[in-house]
Amino acid sequence: MKEEITTILKRNSLSVTASREKILTLFLGQDVALSHSDIEKKAGEKFDRVTVYRTLQTFTDKGIIHTIPTVDNAILYALCKDNCTQGHHHDQHVHFICDKCAQTFCLDNVVTPDVKLPQGYTSQQIEVVVKGVCKACKK
16 A cells, blocks of 8 residues: 555655655545545544644645535545546545445435536536445445
8 A cells, every 4th residue: 555655745846754644644544535544543643733624735736635615614535546647636426425434425326417507607517416325334
C-alpha cells in the first residue's frame, strides 16, 4: 500500500509527508466517507487540526478526495475513484446514507441521472443522496 500512496502523491505533484501518508492510508482502507473528526481519531497520531484540514483541502483540490455535504451542514470526505484531476471532479455517483449506522457510502457504479435544465441554467454539480439500510445493517 505504501507504494500506491507514494504513486498517488507523486502523480499529483505532492511531497510525501507523514500526515499525507497516514490520511491517504485511511481513505484507501475505508468503504465509507469520513468526517474531519473521524480522520483525527483514526489517524492515531497527534496531527494538529490545521494539518488535517490543510491535507484534506489539498487532496480535494488535487482530485484525490471529494466532499459530500450532509443534512446538518457538515462535510464528509471520500476517495475519488472516477479519475478526478486538479480542479475537475468527476464524482457523478450516488451517495447512500444508512439510517441504522449513519455511515455514508459512495455508490460508484450508480451514476447520477442527467438533469435537463431550462434554457439559461447551467449545472456545475449534481448530488443524489439515497437513504435506507446498508447491506451490513440489513443482516
